[in-house]
Amino acid sequence: MGGYRISDWPRHILFFAAVPPPPFIRHVRQIWPLVGTGDRLRDKTLHMTILPVIGDDEVDPGLVRALSGALAGFSFPSFDITFDRMMTFRAKKKRPIVLRTPETDILVDQLARTVGRALTGTFPKFPKPGRVTPHVTLAYGAGFDGERLLPAPLGWRIRDIALIDSVQGEGRHIHLARWRLGTGD
Template sequence: MADQLFLDGMGAPPTGSDRLFFAVLPDDYAAGQADRFRQRFCGERKLTGTQVRTEHLHVTLHHLGDHAGVPQDMVAKAGAVAAALRVAPFEVEFESVMSFVRGGQNKPALVLTGDIGLAALVAFQRALAVAMIKGGLGQWVEKSFTPHMTLVYDPQVIQKQSIRPISWAVRELVLIHSFLGQGRHVALGRWPLYGNTSMRPREGELMP
């Protein structure tokens, strides 16, 4: 991973008022850790940009588009896809911080990211992609995925550096409705993870 990552399409101008996406969320303890790290890091680096609200911290897996209103047929399909997954809970570990340059916008995103500690998350995102294709949502599958959790948008570019790891057990998949421009997120559905399919990477297996 480069010290400064450019994400094609990230931050593209919205085409509607209502954004839908699949995500995993940190538990309360991990969200608190991330927030404490953010406040300390922003203070040290004098970052004064827009912070993501602690209760909105998330890792996006697949976007389901921007819409004028919430398309209920898509919500129903997404619910069926999520309910059909049979994946056991798994651990994620973010051990780096860096800036992502957002396509079409001036402010980079300061994000938590990582490597081997996120291999299981990459595998889960791919499993969800397969389920989306089978469930009629293939057009929304993210063809590339760099797992990250955005903390703040700030013009200062931070090179990749290691941090004390922030980790949690992913136990559910969430469908989020974001009210664009309003700073509101609503969970339209939550599906607990259970099953025999493990997302744990094999020994020596690295995240691509």
């Protein structure tokens, strides 16, 4: 959405994401004063985007039902994700300050493709998912150059994914649906 003026942004952005559990969020809160940038930590909306869906001014309940129905019977094993560094993504104004994995994660890409295939059964023109850059956005701000290694790696076992409505300008996420991943344990 880099080319949009704020008044042009859709009010709601829907996406599928993995949401970290409370212990991960508590750990991020503890280390942010040590490794962070002084920008406001967005600890109420931490997530790792798996697949974007749509941006619109209103959430269509029919679309939410159709998305939920498309993933009925969805199956994928649970898996671990580990972040070991912080970096800043490029942006024109406030830059996303993110946790990153050491490299691209094949399982995250496979999860995105599996969700995408499930959606194309209901939405034949749904775009084929591209590669996922596994990250968790911590804050927005001036950022920094390069990477900062964390004092210790952070991670969690991804046991489910959620369909999320990100209400723009409010810093609020509404969880619309959730799917449990297989145990994989």
